Structures are given as C-alpha cells and as structure tokens.
Amino acid sequence: MDPIYLDHNATTPVDPEVIEAMLPYFSKGFGNASSVHHFGREAKVALENGRERIASFINCQPSELYFTSGGTESDNLSVLGTAYNLQGKKKHLIVGAAEHHAVLEPAEFLHHKHGFDLDLLEVDSEGFSSPFKLARLIRDDTALVSVMHGNNETGTVQDIAALCQKAHEKGTLFHTDAVQSIGKVPVDVQELGVDLLSLTGHKIYGPKGTGALFIRQGLKIEPLFYGGSHEKKRRPGTENVAGVVGLAKALELAWKRHDEDSARIGDLADYFIDQVLKVVPQSRFNGSRTNRIPQTVNMSFPGAEGESIILSLDMKGVAASSGSACTSGATEPSHVLKAMKIPVEAGQSAVRFSLGRATTREQIDYVLQELPPIIERLRAMSPTYNG
Amino acid sequence: MPRKVLVAMSGGVDSSVTALLLKEQGYDIVGAHMKLWDYADVGGEDVYRDGRCCSLDAVNDCRAVCADLEAPFYVLNLSRSFKEDVIENFIDEYKAGRTPNPCVRCNSHIKWSEFLRKAAEVGCDYVATGHYAGIGETDRGRFFTRKGVDVTRDQSYVLWGLSQEALSRTLMPLGRMTKAEVREVARRHGLRTAERRESREICFVADDDYHRFLREYEAKQGRSFKSGEIVHENGAVLGKHEGIAFYTIGQRRGLGIAYPTPLYVKRLDPVENRVIVGDEYSMFSREMTVERMVWQAFDPDATVPASDAAHSSVGQASPRPAALNDSDFTPPLIDGGFRADVKIRYQHQAAPARVELLTEDSVRVIFDERQRALTPGQSAVFYHGDILLGGGVIG
Numbered sequence: 001m002d003p004i005y006l007d008h009n010a011t012t013p014v015d016p017e018v019i020e021a022m023l024p025y026f027s028k029g030f031g032n033a034s035s036v037h038h039f040g041r042e043a044k045v046a047l048e049n050g051r052e053r054i055a056s057f058i059n060c061q062p063s064e065l066y067f068t069s070g071g072t073e074s075d076n077l078s079v080l081g082t083a084y085n086l087q088g089k090k091k092h093l094i095v096g097a098a099e100h101h102a103v104l105e106p107a108e109f110l111h112h113k114h115g116f117d118l119d120l121l122e123v124d125s126e127g128f129s130s131p132f133k134l135a136r137l138i139r140d141d142t143a144l145v146s147v148m149h150g151n152n153e154t155g156t157v158q159d160i161a162a163l164c165q166k167a168h169e170k171g172t173l174f175h176t177d178a179v180q181s182i183g184k185v186p187v188d189v190q191e192l193g194v195d196l197l198s199l200t201g202h203k204i205y206g207p208k209g210t211g212a213l214f215i216r217q218g219l220k221i222e223p224l225f226y227g228g229s230h231e232k233k234r235r236p237g238t239e240n241v242a243g244v245v246g247l248a249k250a251l252e253l254a255w256k257r258h259d260e261d262s263a264r265i266g267d268l269a270d271y272f273i274d275q276v277l278k279v280v281p282q283s284r285f286n287g288s289r290t291n292r293i294p295q296t297v298n299m300s301f302p303g304a305e306g307e308s309i310i311l312s313l314d315m316k317g318v319a320a321s322s323g324s325a326c327t328s329g330a331t332e333p334s335h336v337l338k339a340m341k342i343p344v345e346a347g348q349s350a351v352r353f354s355l356g357r358a359t360t361r362e363q364i365d366y367v368l369q370e371l372p373p374i375i376e377r378l379r380a381m382s383p384t385y386n387g
Numbered sequence: 388m389p390r391k392v393l394v395a396m397s398g399g400v401d402s403s404v405t406a407l408l409l410k411e412q413g414y415d416i417v418g419a420h421m422k423l424w425d426y427a428d429v430g431g432e433d434v435y436r437d438g439r440c441c442s443l444d445a446v447n448d449c450r451a452v453c454a455d456l457e458a459p460f461y462v463l464n465l466s467r468s469f470k471e472d473v474i475e476n477f478i479d480e481y482k483a484g485r486t487p488n489p490c491v492r493c494n495s496h497i498k499w500s501e502f503l504r505k506a507a508e509v510g511c512d513y514v515a516t517g518h519y520a521g522i523g524e525t526d527r528g529r530f531f532t533r534k535g536v537d538v539t540r541d542q543s544y545v546l547w548g549l550s551q552e553a554l555s556r557t558l559m560p561l562g563r564m565t566k567a568e569v570r571e572v573a574r575r576h577g578l579r580t581a582e583r584r585e586s587r588e589i590c591f592v593a594d595d596d597y598h599r600f601l602r603e604y605e606a607k608q609g610r611s612f613k614s615g616e617i618v619h620e621n622g623a624v625l626g627k628h629e630g631i632a633f634y635t636i637g638q639r640r641g642l643g644i645a646y647p648t649p650l651y652v653k654r655l656d657p658v659e660n661r662v663i664v665g666d667e668y669s670m671f672s673r674e675m676t677v678e679r680m681v682w683q684a685f686d687p688d689a690t691v692p693a694s695d696a697a698h699s700s701v702g703q704a705s706p707r708p709a710a711l712n713d714s715d716f717t718p719p720l721i722d723g724g725f726r727a728d729v730k731i732r733y734q735h736q737a738a739p740a741r742v743e744l745l746t747e748d749s750v751r752v753i754f755d756e757r758q759r760a761l762t763p764g765q766s767a768v769f770y771h772g773d774i775l776l777g778g779g780v781i782g
Contacts, residue, residue: 078654156446173629253711286464305508307463307464307505308505308508308509311461311505311509312508312510314459314461315459315509315510329446329450329461329462330422330462330463330464331464332464378508381504381507383504
C-alpha cells in the first residue's frame with residue numbers, strides 16, 4: 001500500500017487547481033506589485049483581487065487584511081506589534097496555555113525582555129477556556145488577550161466570541177490564531193468580534209509561506225519589518241503575488257468543498273476514534289468530540305511512548321505525529337496536553353492523526369489493522385507498563 | 388530477511404562510515420540521532436558552535452547522510468533521561484568530591500539502555516555505533532569489548548559498563564580500522580561528513596570549561612557551592628576554596644596558594660568540605676578499591692583460586708573450568724583473583740596489577756608499580772591483551 005498521510009494538521013499537498021491559478025504569476029505575470037508600469041499593474045490587480053476574495057471569506061474589509069509569510073509571522077506581528085504599540089501605557093498580556101508556540105514564545109519574549117507581565121489562561125480537560133476565568137485575569141493595563149480558535153494538536157474549537165466579548169467589556173484587545181480553523185470550520189471576524197486574526201494557506205491545500213493577518217480598522221500596531229510602504233507599512237517587503245493568488249484559491253476551494261469535506265472527513269474521523277477505542281485496550285481520546293475541527297484525532301495509548309508509536313507507524317508507511325517537533329526533528333512532550341492536565345502517562349503516549357481530503361476508508365482500515373499490534377508490542381517492552 | 392540495525396549517528400565521520408559499512412554488509416539500516424541536551428540548558432554556545440553532536444548542523448548532516456544511504460532517519464529525544472541520569476549525576480559526583488566520567492554513565496544509562504530499548508521498539512535486532520572498539524565472544528559464550536586496533540583512538544575504556552545482553556545486540560564495525568582509513572572510506576564515498584573535525588571532550592560542556600558549566604548550571608537550578616578550606620596533608624590550613632567540585636585529584640594549577648614547593652590536590656573530603664593537598668610524591672599509590680563492577684570477558688563465577696585450579700571441577704559440565712583451558716580469553720589466574728592491565732583514566736597507559744575479588748561487584752587492585760592520582764569516580768578498566776575483562780568505578 002502507498003504511504004498513508006495522516007498529518008494534515010502539519011501541512012497539506014497543494015491542490016492542482018491552486019497550482020494552476022498560481023503558475024501565471026511566476027512567469028508572465030511576474031511583475032512587482034509596487035511598480036507603476038504595466039507589469040506592476042497586472043501583479044497589483046491580482047494581489048488586490050486576492051485580498052478582496054479572502055476578505056469576503058472571513059467577512060472583513062479588504063483594507064483590514066495584511067499579507068504575511070504565514071501563521072507564525074501573523075501571530076508574532078499580532079502579539080509583538082500590539083505590545084510595542086501599547087508599551088508604556090499597558091504592560092500585561094494574557095495568552096492561552098494551549099497556544100501555538102508562535103503566540104507563546106513572543107509573549108514570553110515580551111515578558112523576559114520588555115517587562116510585560118504574562119498570565120496564561122488555563123484550559124479544561126477538553127481544551128476549553130472559561131470566559132469568567134478570563135475576565136478575572138484581565139487588568140486595566142492588559143494590552144492583549146490571545147486565544148487560539150482551533151487547536152493544532154487536539155482540534156478543540158473554542159468559543160472565541162464569548163472570550164472576546166469578555167476582553168472587550170474590559171477594554172482589552174483580542175487576537176485569535178485561526179491557522180488550523182480557517183477553511184475547515186466557519187470563521188467570521190464580525191461574529192467572533194476579534195481585533196486580530198491569523199491565517200495561513202498551507203494547512204488548506206495552499207502554498208507554504210503564505211499567510212494573512214486581519215487587523216480591525218483603526219487598530220494601531222508596530223511593524224516588525226521596516227523598508228517600504230507595502231501593506232501600508234505594516235509589513236514591508238515585495239508582495240508574494242503568486243502566493244496570495246494561491247492562498248485565495250485555496251480558501252475559495254475550501255469553502256466550496258466545506259460541507260462535503262467536513263461531513264466525509266468528520267464521519268471517517270468518528271469511525272476511526274470509535275474503532276481505536278474498541279480495538280486498543282486502555283486507549284483514550286484527547287480533546288472534545290463535539291466542538292472540534294473534524295479532521296483532528298488526538299489519542300493516547302498509555303504504556304507505549306508517543307515517539308516510538310510514530311516511528312513504528314512510519315515504518316509501516318503511516319505518517320502521524322506526536323507533540324510538536326523541535327527544530328532538530330525530535331519530538332517534545334506536548335504542552336497542550338499538559339495544559340489540559342491529562343494524566344502524564346497519557347500525555348507521553350499521545351499521537352495526533354489528522355485526516356484530509358485524500359484520506360480514504362481503506363487507509364483508515366489499514367491503520368486500524370496495524371496500530372493494535374504496535375501498541376501491544378511497545379507495551380510489552382515497556383519497563384513501566386503492567387497492563 | 389536482512390537484519391535490521393539502528394545506527395546511532397552523531398553527525399561525525401565515524402558514525403556516518405558505520406552506517407555506510409553496515410549497509411554494504413547487507414544490513415537493513417535505520418539512522419537515529421539522540422538528542423541529549425540543548426544549548427539553552429547547558430550554555431557555552433557562544434564559545435563553541437562548530438557542528439558538535441546535538442547541534443543542529445550535526446542533525447542535518449546525519450539526515451543528509453542517511454538520505455544518501457537511502458535509510459530512514461529519526462531524531463530521538465532522550466534529553467529528559469540524559470538530564471536526570473547523566474548531567475545531574477555529573478554534578479552530584481563533583482559535589483561529592485569525585486571526578487565523574489559522564490561518557491561511561493551515558494553509555495550504560497542512555498545508549499545501551501534507552502536507545503537499545505528504542506531499537507527493539509522499532510523492530511531493530513541490533514544497535515550500532517562508531518566507537519573505535521570491537522565486540523567479541525569467548526568460547527564460553529561471554530561477550531566482551533575488544534580494544535580498537537587504532538591505539539590512538541581506542542574507545543573501549545568508556546564501554547566497560549555494557550551488559551552481556553547489550554553487547555550481544557551491538558555492532559561496532561570500526562574496531563578494526565584506523566581513523567585515517569575511516570576518513571578515506573568517507574572520502575571515497577563522498578560522505579559530507581568526511582572532513583568533520585572531531586570532538587573528544589564532554590559533549591554537553593560545549594566549551595570544555597567544566598567550571599563554567601558547573602557554575603552556570605547550578606545557578607540556573609538555584610543551587611550553589613560551599614566554600615571551605617584548603618589544607619596541607621600535614622594539617623596546616625593554606626587557603627580557601629569555593630567548592631570541592633572545582634578540584635580534581637592531581638591538580639596543580641589554580642589552587643591559589645603560595646607555598647615553597649609545588650602542591651597538588653591529593654584528596655577531596657566531602658564530609659569536612661576540604662581540599663587536601665600534598666607534594667607530588669604523595670600523589671602516588673599502589674592500591675585501590677573498584678566498585679560497581681561489570682564483568683565482560685571475565686566470568687568471576689567460573690574462576691577458582693589458582694592453587695585449586697589443577698584438580699577442581701567447579702565449572703559445571705566440564706571437568707576443569709573451561710576458562711582455565713582458554714588462555715586467549717582468560718587472564719593469568721592467581722590466588723583469589725587474576726592479573727590484568729588496569730587503566731584508570733582515558734589517557735592512562737594501562738598498568739599491570741593484581742586484581743583480588745572482594746564481593747560480587749567489587750575488587751581490590753594492587754598495581755605492580757605506584758600510579759599517579761588514583762581518582763575516585765573515574766573508571767578502572769581491566770584488560771587481558773586487547774580483551775576487556777571488566778570494569779568499575781574507583782572508590
């Protein structure tokens with residue numbers, strides 16, 4: 001059997017339609033969108049056309065959308081840009097305990113190097129944060145609250161509107177990282193009420209190195225880069241026109257296929273979870289079965305180590321992941337599962353399977369056949385597990 | 388089906404060639420890099436950032452070499468155990484007045500423990516490393532480490548802690564090669580690591596400044612060192628020290644005391660928190676106890692006192708203990724023990740000695756000639772020719 005890719009939360013293959021849409025902008029339409037001549041105009045039209053379409057998908061004004069190199073940059077720009085702008089007036093940040101490192105690390109940097117106080121908003125055992133707990137953390141000098149829309153490890157989708165409302169009641173800005181959610185579950189910035197929202201293309205069959213940040217009209221943030229007036233000086237650098245075209249196309253396809261994809265993938269994921277719980281003794285599901293990005297399946301197999309499960313699956317041609325990978329490629333214990341206070345044994349044995357458009361029932365059945373003997377073998381070798 | 392081997396890859400030329408040779412020999416190889424520590428924890432990055440093991444360059448080189456060899460490659464995160472079992476022990480030992488050998492500790496607690504288990508978990512029959520040493524088996528079925536033929540590179544000294552089980556599942560193809568030959572193989576095959584400079588110091592002390600490491604690491608943990616007195620062996624107090632952890636037996640420089648004749652650290656006393664110094668002559672001694680023994684080629688159970696050897700039948704089925712028939716693998720036996728060449732630190736020239744068995748895992752060693760600076764915490768390794776009989780920690 002061909003290798004089975006169950007790591008769609010890490011990244012996705014670029015859809016052929018997306019590639020097709022992008023291709024002209026590498027050659028014929030290669031111009032610099034800032035140039036005044038014909039070539040520049042053609043690129044500029046494509047860029048602004050992309051901006052309008054993406055804006056319509058998340059229900060904001062095109063003027064509120066800024067292109068970046070991806071989710072990490074959008075998250076950094078939100079956290080750092082807001083904090084730098086409010087520095088001197090406000091000195092407190094609140095970020096979710098289960099945030100992506102692209103939010104956690106800039107917040108920690110601001111804490112260590114710029115004197116900001118930092119509070120982590122706790123999550124419950126399914127990954128949800130309470131608006132009331134958030135309200136208690138907010139201070140007069142809170143600059144920003146950042147809570148993820150859909151979690152990358154568990155898929156848990158938070159009630160961002162409720163959390164954001166609490167922040168606004170207390171006069172605090174709100175950012176959400178919607179990198180995993182966009183294109184998979186409804187994301188409407190007006191309904192959510194957020195001030196900043198990050199998104200990227202490569203999780204939804206678009207190109208890597210593409211992303212955008214929604215910045216609500218009138219909100220000031222300091223740029224991280226200097227050297228040009230691109231993106232209204234908030235993100236200088238020659239625009240990635242082909243990338244923007246690809247991002248817009250990927251989002252368009254995602255919305256077009258949304259109902260069909262989410263129903264089919266959701267059914268497959270539910271089938272997979274139910275079967276794993278049935279065929280692997282003492283396995284457990286992590287996160288929320290109901291409020292979840294359907295394709296994300298995070299499960300634990302106490303007694304076996306996550307790292308060893310991933311390697312064993314890889315040798316059987318199944319690609320899954322565990323925790324988050326550090327630069328070297330080593331797996332680190334998951335801070336998300338730790339924040340959810342799931343038992344240590346379960347945390348160390350967690351594996352994330354993330355399904356996608358190419359996932360078939362046949363593939364899932366193959367994994368269901370290969371997984372139980374792997375877990376059984378690893379448990380038998382474990383120095384600590386005793387059934 | 389070819390036997391499957393998990394090759395420990397550091398990013399250096401030795402482990403790259405190990406992988407290459409095993410593949411050529413028909414093994415099904417899987418590369419793995421052990422991530423043991425992070426610069427963020429151990430410091431020293433600003434001082435030394437060449438592609439040392441556990442640096443990102445090293446990992447990328449391993450990955451590229453494996454890609455060239457069409458082998459899967461993984462990074463295994465063993466940093467939690469390494470911190471608990473090796474780094475913490477390294478510090479505890481220094482603080483207790485001993486001089487640790489973290490490579491020995493890592494080999495028995497990490498490489499031939501966790502890594503070996505990982506190998507089994509992913510279905511590998513063997514682990515392989517690029518040590519300059521070999522693995523042999525006696526006619527009695529005992530496994531042992533053999534000195535590498537490149538005498539300037541021989542690494543058997545740090546491998547005494549490997550159990551019989553570990554040795555039986557280990558391949559070390561470089562034992563019969565010189566470093567020059569290894570580099571030549573790497574060059575001939577165009578391995579990108581062919582010219583990689585090697586590091587032979589403690590991997591997690593990136594700048595080779597263990598004082599800096601101890602200070603920084605302990606400060607980060609909110610722990611400190613206890614200052615005390617430097618005392619002459621005749622009883623005279625000569626000065627102050629800022630923690631016995633910063634001294635090793637035989638050390639002469641950096642004592643910071645004025646004295647008419649050269650002084651050396653003779654002993655570290657953790658109870659009185661004292662550094663005891665003496666003249667050079669007092670550094671030398673003949674006897675030591677060695678603890679936590681691990682036996683390789685030598686099987687203490689199959690040994691009988693030399694005086695009984697001729698008419699004993701201790702060795703189970705055989706009328707005479709088989710070990711006694713086998714001069715290749717067995718050292719000369721003496722009353723209550725055997726004779727061996729004993730190496731007491733990495734750079735020491737193994738010296739002839741009597742080894743007397745005290746208990747199951749401890750021995751007394753009496754050297755033929757006095758040796759300089761017998762250092763508690765360091766390893767003592769017993770050889771018969773190039774065969775590693777066993778080893779332990781100097782008490």
